[in-house]
Amino acid sequence: MKETKTLVKIQDLSASFFSIPVLKNIDLEIPIHKVVALIGPSGCGKSTFLRCLNRMHEEVSGAGIQGQVFLEGQNIYAPYIDPVLVRRKVGMVFQKPNPFPGLSIFDNVAVGLKLMGVKRKVLFERVENSLKQAALWDEVKDILKRQGTSLSGGQQQRLCIARTLAINPSVVLMDEPTSALDPISTARIEGLIRELKEKVTVIIVTHNMQQASRVSDKTAFLLSGELIEYGKTSQIFTNPSKGKTESYITGRFG
């Protein structure tokens, strides 16, 4: 069997809100160029887990965190690491599409690059490439000056994906990216995710078991802040080794 390289290594990660534990001693390894799905009932800590991986957790008041997260071998919680730089390597797509208000479609993608100091000459090219990667270019290439918020929900979410891809992250975190979208937009984004793993590693939270089995290579099941089971998606969905996992995916709780 081919050995795959680990891109993100999570070691003994615990997180809390106002000293109430939300994640408990999580150990997980994310292989490079794969899609990893995170499933579990509401409130089990999936979003918190994702936000620990790009240091967004600490932006919330009352947040506490312990443990290590290694990205390409570097602990992102080392004291000398700037969270801003971590977030450029680990992008994030949110549940609700959130393009920047008042900015055009072009600017929504360009603003991150611009503020990073990308030269004007290459800016347009990079925006175009990102929009192409997000499978949005054909729909917006003639209306780049329109407001980003004028697009449909599904297009807005792809715009947010393009915005994230523009800064060249190695990991993209997606927190229920299709839960606010219609089935057709959902299918497009699922297709997109499968293509994206050529370039980036994707960690996706989903409530939709079919979606997890369609897009992911590996699946992790979280319950009350604990990692119950982690393995190949095909195996988790057909032959889970833990009873709790089986109950959850067959819809017996959650």
Place this chain on the structure above:
Amino acid sequence: MKAKQVIWSYSLGDRWRKWLNFFMLSCLFLLSVIAAVPFLFIIYYVFDKGVSAINWDFFTQLPKPPGEGGGGMSNALIGSAVVVGMASVVGIPWGMGMGVYLSEYKSTKTAKILRFVIDLLISAPSIVVGIFIYGLIVIRYGFSSYAGAAALLLIMLPVVARGTEEILKMIPNHIREAGLALGIPRWKVITRILIPSVLSMCVTVIMLAIARIAGETAPLLFTSLGNQYHIRSLSEPIATLPVQIYEFANTGFEQMEQQAWAGAMVLVFFVFFINFFTRLFLFFRKKDRVGFYSKMRK
């Protein structure tokens, strides 16, 4: 069938509700009209009384002694511009900075204390601010533009700060998160994404604050005093429009009262023009705002 009838027929209650609705709406309409009448009347009155004294001399000449005739209020116009300008140059960035702090670091202890102090300052009568600056600055250094500007600054700061805070608070949190998650430092998220997206509202707040301090009289009586002549130094007493209106209106000479009316009219129209140009600016800005970064494409 029966159920349907019950739902769709007009009961007495429905008619009563419709009538009540109509009555309430009419009341509101009437009250709004009544509230607008004195406002329009003031404008008419000021215009009627003042327009006859408005001429080129009014804007270019110094006041003349009573009996001599003619003269203008150029010293007060320039003086007001200087004092209001000084207060604004300091007050707008400072106030907006405080507003940003209050909104983006709202749960810190400093923010809570600051908000309390600002609310006190907003509700303080402006004459109290004038007396405060009098005690703090004027007693030691005398009446001056600086003292006047300091008083106006103290009136302007809380207005701009609170206004900016309220505007920034309207931006949903997920927009901030989107910026942070892109690896944009917090201060750049605030200055380059949040503030531009609400710039038109910020400009409105700033303009209202300028209009407010441009008309303040009481605090200036204690700080910048007044002056018959043109400004020579910022550390001497300086004429301002509201104070000069106040003084001229009390002289008992008809010619001076005329000038006071003209001054009042200029003040009212100044506020008008501020509003007008704000809107004009925003109108044109809205057009190019969308292509702010897009312009880079040849």
